[in-house]
Amino acid sequence: MRKPPPTTADIFIAKKRSRARIVRRVQMPSGPSGSAIHPSKRERREAEQVLEERNLLIRRTIANRSLETHFQPIVNLRSGTMIGTEALSRFPDGPRRTPDVWFAEAASVGLGVDLEVTAVEMALAEIRSLPSELYLSLNASVETIVSEDFRAILDGAPAERIVLELTEHTPVANYREFAQEIEWLRSAGVRLAVDDAGSGFSSFNHILNLKPDIIKLDISLTRGIDKDPARQALGRALLNFGLEAYRTTIVAEGIETAGELETLRSLGCPSGQGFILGRPSRRVSPPQLLPAMAPPGTSAPAGVGV
Numbered sequence: 001m002r003k004p005p006p007t008t009a010d011i012f013i014a015k016k017r018s019r020a021r022i023v024r025r026v027q028m029p030s031g032p033s034g035s036a037i038h039p040s041k042r043e044r045r046e047a048e049q050v051l052e053e054r055n056l057l058i059r060r061t062i063a064n065r066s067l068e069t070h071f072q073p074i075v076n077l078r079s080g081t082m083i084g085t086e087a088l089s090r091f092p093d094g095p096r097r098t099p100d101v102w103f104a105e106a107a108s109v110g111l112g113v114d115l116e117v118t119a120v121e122m123a124l125a126e127i128r129s130l131p132s133e134l135y136l137s138l139n140a141s142v143e144t145i146v147s148e149d150f151r152a153i154l155d156g157a158p159a160e161r162i163v164l165e166l167t168e169h170t171p172v173a174n175y176r177e178f179a180q181e182i183e184w185l186r187s188a189g190v191r192l193a194v195d196d197a198g199s200g201f202s203s204f205n206h207i208l209n210l211k212p213d214i215i216k217l218d219i220s221l222t223r224g225i226d227k228d229p230a231r232q233a234l235g236r237a238l239l240n241f242g243l244e245a246y247r248t249t250i251v252a253e254g255i256e257t258a259g260e261l262e263t264l265r266s267l268g269c270p271s272g273q274g275f276i277l278g279r280p281s282r283r284v285s286p287p288q289l290l291p292a293m294a295p296p297g298t299s300a301p302a303g304v305g306v
Contacts, residue, residue: 055109057094061102062111062118066093069123071130073278074137074251077265084135084163086273087123088280107141116144121153127161130284137163137193141170146181159189163214166194166206175209193251207246215242219254222274226259236267243268 061067067089074084089099097105106115120138127136144150145164154162164185172178186192193214194206207215217238225231235252242250252264255274264272 051109054105055111058102058106058109058111058115061091061094062114064093065118065122067091067119067122068282069119069126070280070282071284072273072280073284074135074271074273075277077252077261077269077272082131082134082278082284083271084137085130085284086137086165086280087119087139089119089122090280112141113144113147113149116140117147117149117153120144120150124153124157124162127158132161134284135161135163135191137165139165139195142166142172142178145185146178151184154185154190159185162189163191163193165216166192166210166212170206172206172209175205179210195253211246212248214249214251215246217250217252217269219274222252222254222260222264222272223256224260226257226263232263232267235264235269239268243270 068091070088070090071085072088073082074086075081076083089102091097091099091102094102103112103115106112116139120140123136123138130136140150145166164182166172182192191213192210193216194210194212195216195218206212215238217235221231221235221238225235239250242248249271250269252269252272253274255261255264255272255276257276260274261272261276
């Protein structure tokens, strides 16, 4: 498929999940045939100014480390205990944009790896303060994972407690080369997770070619699964595939209602995360403070919702 003509500005593209990943790129206008219309000098200056301001903002954010790490619990759906936590970046001191916009805009000015490395480094700085039985799940792009800076910040970290999440939206140009690049990580004990399973074709390519340790079911599959037989059938198929054929573990993302939680447990989903299990926050509650789940077919105990 032919790529669209080159552009000079920010486009908003949709993020995974209903939380909407939106990326802004100011586009050069195009004609009816799709051919680019050359911008005026004023339009070029405005586009250049947008990129310059963005560059300065991202560099200042990195230099000042003006981002925060929030943690969202990952819970064993059988016992109700916390088994891990996902590190999520928040940007309280800058313009009000979703984290995905921040990372996409950083990438648009060549600073995507730098911002991701900073976010991962800040998350790793807190791993030893987390309960020792919890693993820490980190989001990173292919470019970041294979970078020398990423290798440096992981040096000395407790590899057996780290999970790297690769999303549906992260392209992998050559799976064989990428698998070789990350062999040092996996041999050290770092686990690999494929995010957004069920949201698109790329996630299945990631699963088949990289053989991850963890498959994360996308929120588009879990949302309303208690009311949709088609979602239940697809969820059951993915669970059977991951748990039986691949011998991997499964995490269902975006669980927000007692009905979704009950249905996923009845389907045999071993673990999950979502607002009903715990919202992202600066602090992680000890696992024993989370109540045990009710057996399938009964109501969830009081206090499970957040």
